[in-house]
Amino acid sequence: MTAPASSSPVAETAVPLPAKPTVWRKLLRSPNVVVGVAIVLVMVCIGLIAPLIATSDPTAINPGARNRVPMATSTMRMDDGTRATVTHYMGTDTLGRDVFSRVVYGARVSIFIGISVAILSVSIGLVIGMAAGYFRWLDSIIMRIMDGLMAIPAILLAIAVVSLSRAGLASVIIAIVVPEVPRVVRLVRSVVLSVREEPYVEAAVTAGTPTLKLIIRHILPNTVAPLIVQGTFICASAILVEAILSFLGIGIPPDVPTWGNIMAEGRQLFRIFPHNILYPGIFLALTVLAVNMLGDGLRDTLDPKMEKRG
Amino acid sequence: MISYILRRLAATVPVLFTVAVMVFLMLRLTPGDPAAIIAGDNATTQQILDIRTKLGLEEPILQQFFIWLGSILRGDLGESFFFRKTVFELISERIEPTLSLAFLTIVLAVVIAIPLGVLAAYRQGTWIDRVVMGFSVIGFSVPVFVIGYLLIYIFAIKLGWFPVQGYQRISGGVFPWFRSLVLPAFTLSVIYIALIARMTRTSVLEVLSEDYIRTARAKGQTEVKVLFQHALKNAAVPIVTVVGIGVALLIGGVVVTESVYSIPGLGRLTVDAVLARDFPVIQAIILAFSFVYVLINLIVDLSYTIFDPRIRY
Numbered sequence: 083m084t085a086p087a088s089s090s091p092v093a094e095t096a097v098p099l100p101a102k103p104t105v106w107r108k109l110l111r112s113p114n115v116v117v118g119v120a121i122v123l124v125m126v127c128i129g130l131i132a133p134l135i136a137t138s139d140p141t142a143i144n145p146g147a148r149n150r151v152p153m154a155t156s157t158m159r160m161d162d163g164t165r166a167t168v169t170h171y172m173g174t175d176t177l178g179r180d181v182f183s184r185v186v187y188g189a190r191v192s193i194f195i196g197i198s199v200a201i202l203s204v205s206i207g208l209v210i211g212m213a214a215g216y217f218r219w220l221d222s223i224i225m226r227i228m229d230g231l232m233a234i235p236a237i238l239l240a241i242a243v244v245s246l247s248r249a250g251l252a253s254v255i256i257a258i259v260v261p262e263v264p265r266v267v268r269l270v271r272s273v274v275l276s277v278r279e280e281p282y283v284e285a286a287v288t289a290g291t292p293t294l295k296l297i298i299r300h301i302l303p304n305t306v307a308p309l310i311v312q313g314t315f316i317c318a319s320a321i322l323v324e325a326i327l328s329f330l331g332i333g334i335p336p337d338v339p340t341w342g343n344i345m346a347e348g349r350q351l352f353r354i355f356p357h358n359i360l361y362p363g364i365f366l367a368l369t370v371l372a373v374n375m376l377g378d379g380l381r382d383t384l385d386p387k388m389e390k391r392g
Numbered sequence: 393m394i395s396y397i398l399r400r401l402a403a404t405v406p407v408l409f410t411v412a413v414m415v416f417l418m419l420r421l422t423p424g425d426p427a428a429i430i431a432g433d434n435a436t437t438q439q440i441l442d443i444r445t446k447l448g449l450e451e452p453i454l455q456q457f458f459i460w461l462g463s464i465l466r467g468d469l470g471e472s473f474f475f476r477k478t479v480f481e482l483i484s485e486r487i488e489p490t491l492s493l494a495f496l497t498i499v500l501a502v503v504i505a506i507p508l509g510v511l512a513a514y515r516q517g518t519w520i521d522r523v524v525m526g527f528s529v530i531g532f533s534v535p536v537f538v539i540g541y542l543l544i545y546i547f548a549i550k551l552g553w554f555p556v557q558g559y560q561r562i563s564g565g566v567f568p569w570f571r572s573l574v575l576p577a578f579t580l581s582v583i584y585i586a587l588i589a590r591m592t593r594t595s596v597l598e599v600l601s602e603d604y605i606r607t608a609r610a611k612g613q614t615e616v617k618v619l620f621q622h623a624l625k626n627a628a629v630p631i632v633t634v635v636g637i638g639v640a641l642l643i644g645g646v647v648v649t650e651s652v653y654s655i656p657g658l659g660r661l662t663v664d665a666v667l668a669r670d671f672p673v674i675q676a677i678i679l680a681f682s683f684v685y686v687l688i689n690l691i692v693d694l695s696y697t698i699f700d701p702r703i704r705y
Contacts, residue, residue, distance in 0.1 A: 230410025237644030
C-alpha cells in the first residue's frame with residue numbers, strides 16, 4: 083500500500099519505516115501529520131518549479147523599479163531588446179529585485195538546508211550515540227564532549243562556527259549541524275542503554291552474534307522511530323536557524339535569495355515598506371509550523387513517550 | 393545539603409572545562425596564524441608579535457592552553473582591536489541592557505505561561521486547551537525577528553505606544569527604561585512562553601489524576617486552590633527545569649532581538665564581533681554565556697528541594 087504520507091521528504095530522513103499498514107493508517111488519521119505534510123508538499127513544489135512560477139530573475143537588479151509596493155507593475159527590458167511588463171505581486175526591494183520571485187526561490191534554500199541538516203545530524207549522531215551506548219570505555223569521553231557542546235547555547239555555537247569560515251551554504255549547514263548532534267547522540271545513547279539490557283539482546287550475545295550484526299539487527303531498529311521524530315524537529319529548527327543567521331548578515335551570502343536574506347534586506351526601509359519582511363516571514367513561519375506539526379503528529383503516533391526538546 | 397551543593401558545583405567544572413577547551417581550540421583549528429586572526433585585518437607587525445608572545449604561541453599547544461586559561465581565570469579576557477578596548481570593558485558596558493531584557497522576559501514568560509499551561513491542563517481537550525497548544529506550536533515556529541517587526545509595526549509605528557527602537561538606561565529613569573523594553577521583552581518571551589506553557593500543561597495533567605487532588609476537591613477546596621496550591625506545587629519540578637533549559641533559547645533570542653530593536657547589549661555585540669571577525673570578543677561572549685547557562689541550571693537543580701521537600705540531599 084502506498085500512503086500519501088510516504089511522499090513527504092521529511093518523514094524519510096532516517097531509515098524507512100517497516101511497511102506496517104497500521105502505522106500508516108494511524109498517521110493518516112492524525113490531523114497534524116496530514117496538514118503538516120500538505121503544507122510541506124506545497125512548499126517543496128514551489129521550490130521545485132520556482133523557475134516556472136517566478137515572474138523574473140530573482141537576482142536581477144532593476145534600478146528603475148526600486149521599492150515598489152505589492153501588485154505594482156514595471157517594464158523591464160528583456161535580453162532581446164523587447165519590453166515586457168512585470169507585475170510585482172509582493173513588490174520589489176531596494177535594488178529593484180522582485181520579492182515574489184525571490185521568495186519562491188528562497189523555498190529551495192530553506193528546504194534543502196532543513197533536509198540536509200536533519201539527515202546529517204541524525205546520521206552523525208546515530209554513529210556517535212551507538213558508539214557511546216555500546217562501548218563503555220568510549221562513553222564517558224564522548225559524553226563529556228557532548229555535555230560541553232550542549233552547555234553552549236545552540237545559536238551561539240552556530241554563530242561561532244560560522245565566524246570561523248567563509249560565509250556559504252556548506253559552512254551554514256555545518257554550523258547548524260554541530261549544535262544538533264549532541265541532542266541526537268543523547269537520544270540514541272539512551273535507547274541503546276535501555277535496549278542492551280533486554281533479554282533478546284542478551285540471548286543474541288550468548289548465541290555468539292558478531293557485534294556489528296548485533297548492533298544492526300537488534301539495536302538499530304529501536305532507534306528508528308525516535309530518530310524520525312527528532313529528525314523532523316531538527317529540520318524545523320534548521321530552517322529557522324538558517325533564516326536567523328542570514329537575517330543577522332552572517333549566513334548565506336546576501337545575493338543568494340533566501341528568506342532570511344530577503345528580510346535582512348528589508349530591514350532598513352521596514353517602516354515604509356513592511357512587505358519585504360512580511361511575505362518571506364509568512365512563508366518561513368508557515369513552513370516551520372508545518373514541519374513542527376508533522377513532528378508532533380509523528381511523535382504522538384510513533385513514539386508517544388518521547389518529550390519534545392528534552 | 394552542603395555536601396550536595398559542593399558535589400554539584402564540582403560537577404560543573406568538567407563541563408566548563410570542556411567548553412573552555414573548545415573555545416580555545418576554535419582559533420587553533422582554523423587555518424592561519426592565531427595572533428594575526430586575533431589582531432584583526434588592520435594590525436601592525438608589532439601588534440601581532442606582542443600577541444604572539446602573550447599567547448605563548450612558540451610553546452607547545454598544551455602550555456598555550458594553560459597560559460590562555462590562566463589569563464581568563466584572572467579576568468583578563470584579552471583586547472578587542474576592532475573596538476580598541478579590553479574585552480572586559482566592552483562586556484561590562486554592554487551587560488546592562490541584556491540583563492534588563494533577559495530579566496523582564498523571564499518574568500513576563502513565567503507570569504503568562506504558567507497560568508496558560510494550568511488552564512490548558514484543567515480544560516484538557518476543550519477549545520481552550522487547543523488554543524493554548526496551538527499558540528505553543530506557533531510560538532516555536534514564527535521566527536523571533538518576524539514577531540519583533542510585527543510588534544514594532546503595530547504598537548510602535550501604527551499605534552505609537554512604544555518607541556520603535558533603542559534602549560534607555562535605567563539610570564535615566566525607570567519608566568523610560570521599562571517603556572523601551574516592553575516590546576523587546578514581549579518579542580523574546582513568545583518562544584519561552586510556548587516552551588513553559590507546554591511543559592506546565594503536561595506536568596499538571598500528570599498530577600491532576602492523583603488521589604490528593606481528589607481528596608482536596610472532596611474536602612471542598614476551591615478549584616483555584618486545588619489547581620494552584622495542590623496541583624501546581626507538585627508539578628513544579630519539571631516546570632522549573634524547563635525554565636532553566638529554556639535559558640539557552642533565551643540567549644539565542646537575545647542576539648536576534650537586540651539586533652531588531654537596536655539595543656546595545658551583548659547580543660548586538662556578538663553580531664558586530666562576528667561581522668568584524670573580532671575573535672577575542674566572540675570567545676569571551678561564548679564563555680560568558682555558557683557559564684551563565686550552566687550556573688542557572690545548577691541553581692535550578694538546587695531549587696528542587698524548595699519545590700519538592702521529598703527531594704533531600
